[in-house]
Amino acid sequence: MGTLSPTLVLGSASPRRAELLRQLGANFTIRSADIDETPIHDELPRDYVQRMAREKSEALESGNDTVLLTADTTVVLDNKSLGKPADFADAQTMLEALSGRSHEVYTAVCLRQETQCKAVLVRTLVEFGELSDRLIKDYLATDEPWDKAGSYAIQGKGGSFVRRIDGSVSNVIGLPMLETRELLMQFAIAPVLKEPGT
Numbered sequence: 001m002g003t004l005s006p007t008l009v010l011g012s013a014s015p016r017r018a019e020l021l022r023q024l025g026a027n028f029t030i031r032s033a034d035i036d037e038t039p040i041h042d043e044l045p046r047d048y049v050q051r052m053a054r055e056k057s058e059a060l061e062s063g064n065d066t067v068l069l070t071a072d073t074t075v076v077l078d079n080k081s082l083g084k085p086a087d088f089a090d091a092q093t094m095l096e097a098l099s100g101r102s103h104e105v106y107t108a109v110c111l112r113q114e115t116q117c118k119a120v121l122v123r124t125l126v127e128f129g130e131l132s133d134r135l136i137k138d139y140l141a142t143d144e145p146w147d148k149a150g151s152y153a154i155q156g157k158g159g160s161f162v163r164r165i166d167g168s169v170s171n172v173i174g175l176p177m178l179e180t181r182e183l184l185m186q187f188a189i190a191p192v193l194k195e196p197g198t
């Protein structure tokens, strides 16, 4: 095709999202948006992540030749969002609550080219085995829990907490790869299929 693809910009400070987008074979630059991530009273977690992905997008400029990708991930237990832990006690409380139970992980992805916006919401169901007090204590001594929703990293040692998973693993890490590839293609960005020089 002779037409030029728009430039992709990842609007995220998350190194995991950058890595997943790289794995898709996409060329992109990175910018990050700093927004107020406070939930609205009684806001459902699935509405919250979608609003966050959209507001991250609105906080950044996107010209006609630019496609901006933003996302937000949250862990949901008993209809409540577990975001990043504020401190040690918060992370401990989250891991104790997740122990031996199933939870959901939602990631909303938003792609925007000027005023044209497309978004997806992806849900993954994750079941944890029992986490002993000792295991939680040892895990809190690692650097994994701190900037992760729900205080664990499925891509790291936290992967050993998972008994069962139903859905996309990359969605839990912060960017659902299949749905992101499909969205990119709707904006004429076809990273995986692109031949060198085309």
Ligand SMILES: Cc1cn([C@H]2C[C@H](O)[C@@H](COP(=O)(O)OP(=O)(O)OP(=O)(O)O)O2)c(=O)[nH]c1=O
Residues within 6 Å of the ligand: 011, 012, 013, 014, 016, 017, 032, 033, 071, 072, 073, 074, 075, 084, 105, 147, 148, 149, 150, 152, 153, 154, 155, 158, 172, 173, 174
């Ligand atoms: C549950 C889980 C979350 N996470 C990460 C994904 C997200 O980066 C983070 C949730 O925080 P987010 O607020 O979604 O993203 P972020 O603050 O890291 O980046 P930005 O807002 O700039 O886009 O938790 C993992 O890496 N592994 C996991 O297993």
